[in-house]
Amino acid sequence: MSTTAAERGLQNDGQPSESFSVWNHLKKASPRLNNNPNSYEAQQLNRLSLDQCVKCTICETQCPVTRVTEMFAGPKFVGPQAERFRNGESVDHTLDYCSSCGICTLNCPQGVKIAELNSMARAVMKQGHMPLRDRLITQTSLEGRVLTPVAPLANWALQRKPLRVAVEKVIGVHRDAPMPVAQSQSIRGWLRHREGPMARRPGQPDRGPVVFFTGCAGTYFEVETSKKTIEVLEHLGYTVIVPRQGCCGLASQSNGLFDQARSSVVKLAGDLAKGGRHVPVVTSSGSCAGMVKHEAREIMGVEDRTVTDIGARMRETSEFLLALADAGELPTDFERIEMTIPYHAPCQLKGQGMGMPAIRLMELVPGITVVESGENCCGIAGTYGLKKEKYEVAQAVGRPLFDKFKESGAELGACDTETCRWQIRAGTGMDIVHPIHVIHAAYGLSDIHSPQV
Amino acid sequence: MRDVIVVGGGLAGLVAALRLRRAGLHTTLVHMGRGGLQLGQGTIDVLGYRPSLVAHPLTELGEFCALEERRGGPTHPYNLLGVEPVRVGVGFLRELVGEAMAGDIETNVLLPTALGGLRPTTLYPASMAAGTVSLDPSDPGALHDGSRVVVVGIEQLKDFSCQLVAQNLATIELPGGGRLETRSASVSFPGRGTEADSNAVAIARALDRPERRRDFVAALGRLARRGETIAVPNVLGLTDETFTAIADGLGRPVFEIPLPPPGVAGMRLTDRLTDLARAYRVEMILGSRVIGAETGLGRIRSLRLGTAGHETDLEARYVLLAPGGFESGAIELDSYGRLHEPALGLPLAVPDAELLNDSWAGEQPIFRTGVATDCTMRVVEPATGEPVHENLYAAGGFLAGAQRWDEKSGEGIALASAVRAADSIIEQLKES
Numbered sequence: 063m064s065t066t067a068a069e070r071g072l073q074n075d076g077q078p079s080e081s082f083s084v085w086n087h088l089k090k091a092s093p094r095l096n097n098n099p100n101s102y103e104a105q106q107l108n109r110l111s112l113d114q115c116v117k118c119t120i121c122e123t124q125c126p127v128t129r130v131t132e133m134f135a136g137p138k139f140v141g142p143q144a145e146r147f148r149n150g151e152s153v154d155h156t157l158d159y160c161s162s163c164g165i166c167t168l169n170c171p172q173g174v175k176i177a178e179l180n181s182m183a184r185a186v187m188k189q190g191h192m193p194l195r196d197r198l199i200t201q202t203s204l205e206g207r208v209l210t211p212v213a214p215l216a217n218w219a220l221q222r223k224p225l226r227v228a229v230e231k232v233i234g235v236h237r238d239a240p241m242p243v244a245q246s247q248s249i250r251g252w253l254r255h256r257e258g259p260m261a262r263r264p265g266q267p268d269r270g271p272v273v274f275f276t277g278c279a280g281t282y283f284e285v286e287t288s289k290k291t292i293e294v295l296e297h298l299g300y301t302v303i304v305p306r307q308g309c310c311g312l313a314s315q316s317n318g319l320f321d322q323a324r325s326s327v328v329k330l331a332g333d334l335a336k337g338g339r340h341v342p343v344v345t346s347s348g349s350c351a352g353m354v355k356h357e358a359r360e361i362m363g364v365e366d367r368t369v370t371d372i373g374a375r376m377r378e379t380s381e382f383l384l385a386l387a388d389a390g391e392l393p394t395d396f397e398r399i400e401m402t403i404p405y406h407a408p409c410q411l412k413g414q415g416m417g418m419p420a421i422r423l424m425e426l427v428p429g430i431t432v433v434e435s436g437e438n439c440c441g442i443a444g445t446y447g448l449k450k451e452k453y454e455v456a457q458a459v460g461r462p463l464f465d466k467f468k469e470s471g472a473e474l475g476a477c478d479t480e481t482c483r484w485q486i487r488a489g490t491g492m493d494i495v496h497p498i499h500v501i502h503a504a505y506g507l508s509d510i511h512s513p514q515v
Numbered sequence: 516m517r518d519v520i521v522v523g524g525g526l527a528g529l530v531a532a533l534r535l536r537r538a539g540l541h542t543t544l545v546h547m548g549r550g551g552l553q554l555g556q557g558t559i560d561v562l563g564y565r566p567s568l569v570a571h572p573l574t575e576l577g578e579f580c581a582l583e584e585r586r587g588g589p590t591h592p593y594n595l596l597g598v599e600p601v602r603v604g605v606g607f608l609r610e611l612v613g614e615a616m617a618g619d620i621e622t623n624v625l626l627p628t629a630l631g632g633l634r635p636t637t638l639y640p641a642s643m644a645a646g647t648v649s650l651d652p653s654d655p656g657a658l659h660d661g662s663r664v665v666v667v668g669i670e671q672l673k674d675f676s677c678q679l680v681a682q683n684l685a686t687i688e689l690p691g692g693g694r695l696e697t698r699s700a701s702v703s704f705p706g707r708g709t710e711a712d713s714n715a716v717a718i719a720r721a722l723d724r725p726e727r728r729r730d731f732v733a734a735l736g737r738l739a740r741r742g743e744t745i746a747v748p749n750v751l752g753l754t755d756e757t758f759t760a761i762a763d764g765l766g767r768p769v770f771e772i773p774l775p776p777p778g779v780a781g782m783r784l785t786d787r788l789t790d791l792a793r794a795y796r797v798e799m800i801l802g803s804r805v806i807g808a809e810t811g812l813g814r815i816r817s818l819r820l821g822t823a824g825h826e827t828d829l830e831a832r833y834v835l836l837a838p839g840g841f842e843s844g845a846i847e848l849d850s851y852g853r854l855h856e857p858a859l860g861l862p863l864a865v866p867d868a869e870l871l872n873d874s875w876a877g878e879q880p881i882f883r884t885g886v887a888t889d890c891t892m893r894v895v896e897p898a899t900g901e902p903v904h905e906n907l908y909a910a911g912g913f914l915a916g917a918q919r920w921d922e923k924s925g926e927g928i929a930l931a932s933a934v935r936a937a938d939s940i941i942e943q944l945k946e947s
């Protein structure tokens with residue numbers, strides 16, 4: 063027997079769920095909705111939640127940007143309050159300082175979609191005068207494709223101060239902003255050239271196929287994380303399918319380029335769906351998972367069956383492995399690793415409601431103690447902290463986190479998403495890895511001190 | 516499988532989760548946002564009015580319960596619990612937070628409010644101790660007849676009018692006789708940069724920084740006169756060390772007066788309990804709403820969470836609900852005048868009388884609505900007293916029978932019921 067509210071007939075007028083029915087209703091009322099995510103109608107879904115605001119100010123106390131700068135009026139003002147006065151044009155330009163980290167939505171006890179409201183309003187505000195910079199930095203897979211063949215040169219160039227100053231002046235990417243390290247081989251190159259799948263761990267059953275979603279960063283920059291995830295999954299008896307895949311469009315979305323983002327996410331879902339029906343989808347790019355599961359629909363109004371299906375099947379690597387452990391199916395005869403690991407759960411991950419599976423997962427390894435940062439945000443928020451006018455804000459947001467990591471005295475820290483790792487690496491000088499790095503080492507597949515990225 | 520899922524990140528949920536975890540149980544805490552603790556005054560109200568002013572909450576609890584018994588309608592949580600669980604619950608909080616909370620469970624004190632009134636409470640942050648007025652004739656209290664108080668406002672903080680507080684406080688006849696001598700003054704102290712409007716949390720964060728704190732202490736030092744106690748709005752830092760540093764710097768009594776939300780004292784307590792839960796490895800799932808349950812054979816098998824992209828079914832042996840009351844959306848009144856418990860559709864105990872009346876500040880019977888439990892805090896059918904599910908317990912503002920704001924009983928009920936419910940689950944698991 064199931065007793066969800068819907069089934070018990072509390073919503074006995076046949077409406078499956080609140081947000082779903084609103085979308086359907088709006089779509090019927092206005093066919094434009096499907097073509098224009100910035101339309102007035104598309105905004106109504108999240109706007110509806112603003113009436114739930116009781117002005118308790120909990121969001122104000124948690125917003126990491128409000129904490130560090132008076133340039134930003136704060137989530138309650140910019141979100142549910144200013145939204146009442148928006149009729150297309152934004153009445154509050156401090157809105158641009160919102161990093162869309164989602165911490166406000168996460169903490170609002172009344173279910174107001176504050177960050178989502180802000181993202182939509184920003185897209186409208188920037189329509190028609192999108193900075194060149196925001197168009198360029200959102201081309202994440204293009205950047206990877208261009209840089210990978212010339213990786214040593216690219217890395218050399220990115221460390222040249224005069225060049226970075228020029229980039230800041232012309233494009234508006236801050237000269238000290240954290241940058242990824244370009245790799246000479248993409249994950250596709252590695253898959254083509256390796257000698258075959260990793261051998262299955264003795265005694266492990268054939269667990270069937272999983273689709274691996276690499277994400278742009280996992281394809282071109284954080285290649286080591288992708289490799290290690292694939293190897294651990296194979297070690298456990300999975301057949302890992304890595305379909306040819308594009309970008310999820312997250313960076314475009316967070317910069318308000320919704321058309322670009324919509325077509326990216328729909329195309330990506332199609333790419334991943336080629337890996338097989340009902341096959342679990344695993345990813346070590348927590349933020350890209352958030353895009354598919356949450357932002358595509360909640361912010362951009364994407365109603366696409368394949369996106370919904372892939373989102374429902376998708377699990378972050380730690381979430382996936384911990385579920386195995388909880389079902390008693392994960393071999394836990396790990397090698398002992400004596401280490402205290404400071405860990406930061408990125409906003410993008412917290413927003414998905416999975417808790418913090420990486421903590422319990424890493425602590426299954428004997429000798430490991432995880433110290434959670436307890437901080438809301440590292441500051442980078444995707445591309446926010448790269449921008450010349452936001453760089454200082456992002457650094458100030460991240461500082462308490464950097465200090466906690468440094469004070470821990472550890473050499474190695476963990477964090478689940480790529481841009482956050484770049485930010486924390488730059489802010490602490492420490493090696494920051496995806497938690498899979500620890501599990502890979504604990505299964506004896508590598509040394510915990512092996513190359514980091 | 517996990518032992519217990521606790522729903523709710525308010526005082527009841529956090530304390531219950533810590534109690535369960537300290538007994539070694541695998542505990543998951545789920546909440547859809549921060550709880551009411553951060554919005555209140557950061558004090559622990561056990562029983563303030565019955566309806567007359569309460570001086571000794573535990574000794575007067577019996578009379579309060581007798582009155583409740585005669586009133587009829589949903590049973591008050593204190594009538595189910597009795598005195599001992601209140602003592603245990605409040606004691607457990609003290610064990611968790613240590614020196615941060617002052618006061619004595621046996622006696623209430625009065626504390627100045629942001630409107631310049633006095634209100635009863637039982638435990639209070641150490642930073643409010645110098646502002647207490649005693650209800651016990653044998654104890655003079657920090658403030659008494661003739662005490663001189665300068666109420667200092669902050670120009671950028673619009674939620675606190677120092678003149679209003681000072682003038683109103685001076686008119687009150689103290690319980691031990693006499694009056695306070697008050698005056699007001701103000702300082703300029705923007706929280707961030709040069710902003711004209713600051714909220715309490717922004718100012719508190721600024722005061723956590725030693726260089727900003729020095730300026731503030733110097734300004735207060737300049738305007739206080741000899742023999743005066745300084746009263747400031749509740750902004751003295753998000754960490755407890757900030758208050759100590761300011762009090763030491765001033766070298767004279769200073770206390771905080773609670774503000775409307777965001778409440779800094781409540782936030783300190785929420786942060787402290789959340790940090791503890793984190794350190795004890797309570798598994799925390801934030802920002803997720805409980806939307807249903809799988810049940811069978813008289814038990815809840817799993818709770819369903821509305822998470823991004825898909826629903827998640829969390830299995831557990833026991834479930835402890837602490838989702839609060841109307842104020843947190845845990846109980847709803849629809850436009851047809853029907854009352855619902857939206858998460859699991861649980862039966863509610865509803866007062867027989869008219870639910871709402873047009874008195875503005877008086878009692879509204881609707882707030883007594885909630886779930887009914889037995890004395891172990893297991894959720895029962897209000898009509899029959901039979902358990903709804905064998906493994907379902909409840910605590911805090913979710914419970915039927917109380918008028919928390921009028922009685923000033925919200926935190927006392929939350930602590931007593933949370934610890935009682937947790938202990939019931941611990942006992943059950945030990946037996947099996």
Ligand SMILES: Cc1cc2nc3c(=O)[nH]c(=O)nc-3n(C[C@H](O)[C@H](O)[C@H](O)COP(=O)(O)OP(=O)(O)OC[C@H]3O[C@@H](n4cnc5c(N)ncnc54)[C@H](O)[C@@H]3O)c2cc1C
Nearest residue numbers: 523524525526527547548550551805838839911912924925
């Ligand atoms: C502004 C304010 C002032 C107050 N002042 C006083 C006072 O002066 N004196 C007094 O005695 N009491 C006061 N109270 C009441 C007192 O704070 C509470 O009674 C007490 O803290 C107990 O709260 P609780 O833990 O039961 O619930 P709450 O603190 O309300 O917490 C409820 C939690 O449950 C979560 N939740 C709700 N539904 C769901 C769901 N479906 N799924 C997941 N999570 C869910 C919420 O997000 C929240 O974390 C005040 C409350 C408020 C809001």
Ligand code: SF4
Nearest residue numbers: 115116117118775842
């Ligand atoms: S307390 Fe809050 S909900 Fe109640 S009337 Fe005032 S603003 Fe409205």
Ligand code: SF4
Nearest residue numbers: 125160161163164166
């Ligand atoms: S999304 Fe982040 S930066 Fe924006 S208002 Fe919310 S908490 Fe603040």
Ligand code: SF4
Nearest residue numbers: 115116118119121170
């Ligand atoms: S936390 Fe939610 S309800 Fe509270 S002020 Fe912010 S948006 Fe409004």
